[in-house]
Amino acid sequence: MTVFCNQLINTRTFFFICLILVWLSSVYISSISLTADPRVVFEMFALTSVAFIGITSCLVATDWTERELRIFVDVYILSNVIAAVIGVLGFVAHNPDLTWADRPRAFLDDPDMFGVFLVPGILGSLFMIAEKRRRILFSAALLLLSVAVFLSFSRAAIVSAALWSGIYLGILNRHQLLRATLSSLAFLVPLVVVVLLFAVLNDTVSHMLSGRFTVAEEYDLGHFGRYNRYLLAIPMILDHPFGIGLLQIENYFPEPIHNVWIACFLYFGWIGGLAWTLLLILSGMQAWNTWKQSRNGLCLMIFFGWLSIISCSMLHEGERWRFMWLLTGVLWGLNPRNFVAIPRPAHESRRIIAARKPAGRATPIVS
Template sequence: MITLDQARRLTDEQSVKSASRARRPATDITPSRPVSRGATQILEFFLFLTILVSCFVFIEPSPYEFAMGPLAFGCLIAGVTIRRELLPMIWLLLLWNIGGAIAYFRVSDIDLTDRFVIITLFMAMSAIIFASLFSTDSVRRLRIMRIAYIIAALVAATAGIIGYFNLTAGLGELFAPGGRARGPFKDPNVYGPFLILPILFLLQSLLSRGLRILPTAILLVILFGFFLSFSRGAWIHFVLSGVIMLGLMIVTAENHRTRLRLILLGAVCVGLLAAAMAAALSFDAIANMFKERAQAVQSYDVGSGGRFTMQILALTEVLNYPFGMGPFAFSEAYGIQQHNVYLQAFLVYGWIGGLAYIALIVLTLIAGLGAALKRTPWQPYLIAVYATFVGEVGEGIVIDTDHWRHFFLLLGVIWGLVAASRDFKRRLA
């Protein structure tokens, strides 16, 4: 079996060879034409900037939306192409949007429906851009994304902590209204899941390289900010994703000694997390909120207007509207959303869009797992991203994730690395 070091050397050798060629087919892992260093640096700068500002979403349009345009331009001048391995994702995203467009005409007179349709299209395009971007020069671009995302998470978590403890006058209501940290987000239930991938990146580093002061300090800050979101869905998401990441790391380890080391370090990390949680719960306000939020069923989950009742009603409406009710039509009829992205896919986008969305999720899970099990230079990144995506897919049962920006980043990264892994396998063969 090829080792990770051998895989990296092979990638470097292939990159040197491909750089000397004037033309390459669009399906290759390298750009289709020679690219200047300046164009590459422009692309890398815009990639870093886009991920960095992705945490500022308490205003719309957010800086992230404005940054995506320059990033697309950077991809264009750097010779990034859409590879054929991405076509399943692209076609399913297209069907998803077509279903939404058909349903839109039912409720085009409801406020904000125009914006909803535009955002859906934007999210699909962002996934395609990221997939194309990470399918080439994958390791370098993943490193840039990782650094920018960790910084963004640190900023968001710090804002959440400052707001929760009201360390700066006036910021408590902005960054932590209602006793729950949300940082520069509109909703703590989105803020929490946003922090999970950088947490996994840092945990992965600790498991692979051991405890180091700076990464550990950053991890603790982000974890504390994450905990203060008091999002039950995000907590479960984190546990599920963490278990999957550790499991994949153990399964793909090069030898038994590495597996044993990962198991031991995993146990140490669990102990440290438990100790950190115990320290946080020493604050009475935090302990009281934790007891309230840790209950399996909340008041808004049950009853005639509860989440679960709304989901049953939503299932009935799915059967009644094969072409979809359209954006916000369900909440207009019942006064509240159903809080389930899979029901949302059918309610808003019709059966065409709903089936396309379900197929997209299933294909991504299958293709992503296959790529994550392959020995490639980007395997550690893909394992962390895939584990986060699985957790987010699970969280979609209790919340609508169809407009979460980081969800489509995860989607794009997975498909980009699936394409890169298939090309890498062909070269090995």
């Protein structure tokens, strides 16, 4: 975005940037009258920064080939492993700076954000194992990330990890489903053993096992519960076409709306909600077309990683998740032409075939 680089701008990236700027404009329009509150100013700055993470990652990924995308996935998995180690150690040590409500969060905002952050790393590890690249190393990473997601006790993250990993694993091994099933069962054995050890040695785990794994917690039910707040938000959305603004939800409900799609309509108005809806639909279409044209497994892995995050954001305040914007930008930036093998000219293919023939035989001369 500067005059010092030869940045590639195509129709797709230009439209993505415009869509993000429209969404950001709705954030400012809805909250500009509330800037006397320093918390609102901070939230506006935070949302601006995460949105520009998406724009930057989109621009960076425009000229990526499989090599650069593979490096990105490796680094993402490494960052997940570092976060998982910090979170698990903080959980074991009961470190208040690394936990929230006795659940690990590492240096992220909360345990739910921590758990969702790790799910694309699980998908990336599955891809690397299927590609037979350092299988022992990535199997260890897969086990660590799975344990960390479980210890986050985020219902959305755990269900997302199980659902999308199962679908993705089935696609990766669609020609060897029986073998994939047996491998999955073999992986579950050490995972269950580790979880049981935590449950026996840590009172928090045993308590969470009995309380967290339910369809609805106490705060999900009731008139102002999470699920009923979705219904209560509908008349408020209709009455506030420009949105109620940032942090104003606390004047109406005891907790945030915990649904990024409804929140965009409620907080930022109809324009913000429509921009977000369009962003979700077009992101899915963009990811599908990229994979369909390239047939590259890494592109499919990015798509599933993005889906795992978006599905969780429907139960949380996901508009603040930096990694969600990161993967969204990468998803829009990937150019399928950079991942399609360039066919060799016919005369070059004949020359290669002729050169590969064994010595001693008559080899036709190819001009």
